[in-house]
Amino acid sequence: MTVETPATVPQSPRLTTRLRDARTSVALLLLAIAAITPVAAPALGQPFYVDVTARIMIWAIAATSLNLILGYGGMVSFGHAVYLGIAGYTVGILAFDNITNGFIQWPLALLICGLIALVFGAISLRTKGVYFIMITLAFAQMLFFLGISVEKYGSDDGLLIFTRSEFDFGFAELDLSDATTLYYVIWILLIGSVYLSHRIVNSRFGMVIQGAMANETRMQAIGVPTYRYRLTAFVISGMMCGVAGLLSANFERFISPDVMNWPRSGELIVMVVLGGMGTLFGPILGSVAFLLLSEILSTWTEHWHLIFGPFLVLVVLFARGGLSGILDRLTGRADR
Amino acid sequence: MTEPLLAVRGLCKSFGGIAATDNVDLDITPGEIHAIIGPNGAGKTTLINVLSGLLPSDAGTIHFDHANITRASAPARCRRGLARSFQITSIFRNVSALDNVALAVQSAAGHSFRLWRPARRDPALRGPARALLERVGLADRATVMAGNLAHGEQRQLEIAIVLATRPKMLLLDEPMAGMGIEESERLLHFLRELKEQYTMLLIEHDMDAVFALADRITVLVYGRVIATGTPQEIRANPDVRRAYLGDEAAA
Structure with a gap:
């Protein structure tokens, strides 16, 4: 990792001091816009953008989870979308069998994501570089084909979810069938994911993960068995991606194998790289840019990839650190 | 004997x-x-x-x-x-000299499955790390990004990292x-x-x-x-x- 670096590094990046830099401001602005979208978009005659924003936020959670291992840990998982599918199918299959209790669905979905991430990670983290990429891809495709082959749950046609997860607290009920309620649950969980990432990457654990990416040999030589920390990060990341998966299943009321097919995993990587790897808000910037651009471009022409592809190449070539890097340079802050 | x-x-x-x-x-x-x-x-x-x-x-x-x-x-x-230094300087180049030593202090302090409290504000890590930088003569370079230190300073940092593992x-x-x-x-x-x-x-x-x-x-x-x-x-x-x-x- 050779990045242009300032002579000194800021110590302990508190959230308050972070407020001053551009990428954080933009990200917070985006979150604020997302907060008022359910009111503002219909008022502006564009109710369609409520759903667009909700989808962007769900992808932003998934991208944030991938950034945790890709951006901070150097683990290029090319099968990360599989956790969207695992969590989504857990919700979908339980609903299919008439278990719609969210207190059962959600913890179970995350538990299964964690266990599968543990198995996949335990094996793939034995490898490095391109082998790691191929193995994570292979594992994900395995489950993709499993999804296709199970006819009881719709095979490649997917599975409709008739009832969204139900949360009955006794004294009150969280009604996800209400679109606005679901929207704000997504919004809160996005903020929660980013905050959790913030805590993790700045903790002792986070120091180890980043150290193992920067200089694995040195890490071993100072007495840190890196594998178990990497594996833990991999599991946390898989579970966080599972949150996006169960939200997506609830939001779309539909789950299909396609959500864990490899192009989805590729898109997640693109979002992280586009927004800025290893930056807290990069994944949000990346998913907003990716999904809005594809949304807008696809209304112009069906060959929107022809425009999007070169755009991506330009960002990667000329904007190290992705959109976060561009924002920093615009405001004269050269932090990575 | x-x-x-x-x-x-x-x-x-x-x-x-x-x-x-x-x-x-x-x-x-x-x-x-x-x-x-x-x-x-x-x-x-x-x-x-x-x-x-x-x-x-x-x-x-x-x-x-x-x-x-x-x-x-x-x-x-x-x-x-049994701690080692490297002939070709092996440090974490993207973080400060202090962070480098603090990470080694952290490793010596036990496992790192602590996922919540900020490590960069932990006096139990920063204190000993500062003392070690002082000891190798890098006290005033603590906040400099390790990759930007002069070659000789990086060699000193290398020693500080080794000593930090106790x-x-x-x-x-x-x-x-x-x-x-x-x-x-x-x-x-x-x-x-x-x-x-x-x-x-x-x-x-x-x-x-x-x-x-x-x-x-x-x-x-x-x-x-x-x-x-x-x-x-x-x-x-x-x-x-x-x-x-x-x-x-x-x-």
């Missing part, structure tokens, strides 16, 4: 038929500075890599501090108190590599200070430094030990003169 802190017997390591470490026996007594010298390609760095666990050995045993560590992983050896014994791979005369002089002085506290195995090309520092010297040629002894004995050893010291010793 005191029991050796590090005892190596019949250690072998070869790369595709070429023996880089060939049946090496080595005893390092507690408190001594033991230097390993030898011409380029004698297998000095390989020996340190095998001793520190970064390379597996092919045969032989390594005992350290009453334990057989022949099969132990590199992190396990470090946690037992070792019993140091494996130093050419600590003075690429240093200026004045810097080497200062490091020499510092290593002599460290002798009070640590046992050291030292690889060094600077013969003046080796003969000034070492209690005992082992000469390695083609991976094989050809002599071990005090600096005087080594200087007088005809095999060593022929194989290695050459003109330098005659002068």
Whole structure:
């Protein structure tokens, strides 16, 4: 990792001091816009953008989870979308069998994501570089084909979810069938994911993960068995991606194998790289840019990839650190 | 005779038929500075890599501090108190000098499965790390990004990282590599200070430094030990003169 670096590094990046830099401001602005979208978009005659924003936020959670291992840990998982599918199918299959209790669905979905991430990670983290990429891809495709082959749950046609997860607290009920309620649950969980990432990457654990990416040999030589920390990060990341998966299943009321097919995993990587790897808000910037651009471009022409592809190449070539890097340079802050 | 802190017997390591470490026996007594010298390609760095666990050995045993560590992983050896420095500076270049040392302090402080509290504001890590930077003379460079430190400063940082792991014994791979005369002089002085506290195995090309520092010297040629002894004995050893010291010793 050779990045242009300032002579000194800021110590302990508190959230308050972070407020001053551009990428954080933009990200917070985006979150604020997302907060008022359910009111503002219909008022502006564009109710369609409520759903667009909700989808962007769900992808932003998934991208944030991938950034945790890709951006901070150097683990290029090319099968990360599989956790969207695992969590989504857990919700979908339980609903299919008439278990719609969210207190059962959600913890179970995350538990299964964690266990599968543990198995996949335990094996793939034995490898490095391109082998790691191929193995994570292979594992994900395995489950993709499993999804296709199970006819009881719709095979490649997917599975409709008739009832969204139900949360009955006794004294009150969280009604996800209400679109606005679901929207704000997504919004809160996005903020929660980013905050959790913030805590993790700045903790002792986070120091180890980043150290193992920067200089694995040195890490071993100072007495840190890196594998178990990497594996833990991999599991946390898989579970966080599972949150996006169960939200997506609830939001779309539909789950299909396609959500864990490899192009989805590729898109997640693109979002992280586009927004800025290893930056807290990069994944949000990346998913907003990716999904809005594809949304807008696809209304112009069906060959929107022809425009999007070169755009991506330009960002990667000329904007190290992705959109976060561009924002920093615009405001004269050269932090990575 | 005191029991050796590090005892190596019949250690072998070869790369595709070429023996880089060939049946090496080595005893390092507690408190001594033991230097390993030898011409380029004698297998000095390989020996340190095998001793520190970064390379597996092919045969032989390594005992350290009453334990057989022949099969132990590199992190396990470090946690037992056998810490190494690298000939080619190995630091975390993208973070500050203080962060570098704090990470090693953190490793010595136990497991790192602490996912919530900010490590960069933890006085239990920052305090000892600052003290170590002070000790190696980098106190005023604490916040500088490690990759931007001058070469000599990076070598000092390397030592601070090693000390932060709370070792019993140091494996130093050419600590003075690429240093200026004045810097080497200062490091020499510092290593002599460290002798009070640590046992050291030292690889060094600077013969003046080796003969000034070492209690005992082992000469390695083609991976094989050809002599071990005090600096005087080594200087007088005809095999060593022929194989290695050459003109330098005659002068």
